[in-house]
Amino acid sequence: MIEHFPFYITLILVIILLIMLAHRIKVAYPVLLVGAGLLISFIPGIPAMRINPSLIFIIFLPPLLYEAAWAISWKELWRWRRIIGSFAFVVVFLTALSVAFVANTYIPGFSLALGFLLGGIVSPPDAVSAGAILKFVKVPKRMSSILEGESLLNDASALIIFRFAMLAIATGQFIWYEAALSFGWMLLGGVGIGLIVGWIFMNIHKRLPTDANMDIILTFVTPYVMYMTAEEVHSSGVLAVVSGGLLLSHRRHHFLKASSRLRGVNVWESIVFVLNGIVFLLIGLDLPEITAGLKQEGISFSAAVGYGLLITVVLIVMRFIAAFGAVIVTMIARNFITVADPTYPGLRVPLLLGWTGMRGVVSLAAALSIPVLLDGEPFPQRNLILFITFIVILTTLLLQGLTLPSLIKSIPLPAFDDYLSEEDAEYVIRKGLAKCALEHLNTRYSEQRGHHIFLQQLADKWEEKSREDTDPALPDESRDIYLDILNQQRQWLLDKNQEAEHVDEDIIRKFLHQIDIEEEKLKFI
Known part of the structure; x- marks a missing residue:
């Protein structure tokens, strides 16, 4: 690894230059990073970037989820909780279920368990991609709030599905009542551990004589402690980071000094900037190795691309159904309960929400975390799952990511009165x-x-x-x-x-x- 250190430094410089270019030409930077990673991978002599699958989640997810929890508004999350909850949990589960049945039906060698594994990987849309695009166009605050809240919570629900599918594949069985108990523990245990660890660190900041440097270092330690503690007791590390991050974000002005908040924002933005850039670049850099694995398994490149496009279509269609279904459910529910938005938003809002389903960081991290071996044997369909994930990410970034700004500009959105100007x-x-x-x-x-x-x-x-x-x-x-x-x-x-x-x-x-x-x-x- 040491001998490749100059190469890794060069990659960081490439990331910075590409993001500068993306801002200049007003294109979402994940699109350029994925393409650049693919081009770089074909340069002769480029060292392969390999990360231990078991370390993928630990390295990337805790800080990325924690920063997202700090950035989101608890007030907006609670205000739009019904539609955010439906997209983050119900829609993710139905999407994973659809992917599982389609994969089991049309992809040779795919069991339902493998289909659910793939569904858990590709079902959560990526907040980074959507946020990068929305910087160039103005949308109603309610839409950005819903997208931010959904992206924060759907990662947790999708990774729970991913974890259950991995368990079913490893054990070869799925007992529903044991799964229900395990799901309850993952949900409640993850949230509880996140809140407890968050409370402990909040008091450390508040009661010990820390300075700005110490506070910033502690904020980096916090998400990893939350994640690893929860995973150690077999609950959801993702939910622990999200719930603990929301608690600390909401209470930040009660335990952090002004200097710590000011300096911490800049440091965290820089770290997350690099992590996101590395992940999107990894998507392109890994393709040649994944393609080589497909050849070893006897799967043709054209067939694998077809499978990837098929799953992409399923994801896009399911998100459109969910977006328009949410409007219908809201219109019905307003007759029985008080809803956040009783007005009819028309067809334009669900159309745009349906077209914001770009996949990215979490999907790639989940796919790369699949172990190479299972009980001493190659993990079934691992390379095909990785390749389908790559096709889904690349297609949604290029198709939806490049067209979304034009779609937003061409469709006049309603003048909502949710917020003061x-x-x-x-x-x-x-x-x-x-x-x-x-x-x-x-x-x-x-x-x-x-x-x-x-x-x-x-x-x-x-x-x-x-x-x-x-x-x-x-x-x-x-x-x-x-x-x-x-x-x-x-x-x-x-x-x-x-x-x-x-x-x-x-x-x-x-x-x-x-x-x-x-x-x-x-x-x-």
């Missing part, structure tokens, strides 16, 4: 923050206000909302008062986020970030 939301928040700060200053520090020029200047700024910020040298008392006011504003924002359903949490987070920056600036005044 960004301008209106920022106006409401700025006005509320100024009022909160003034009330706190006048209530608790009315005497000090007249004695400190800096505090008077802040009061004037908040009252007039037009002066430039000033950064004069601060006496210690003024600094402490200003810090207290910033904490009060931070709490006001957190309360506002809970109370104001129509204010986008991303805007709230932007203002919280600004307050963290303002607090960090106090160290240099």
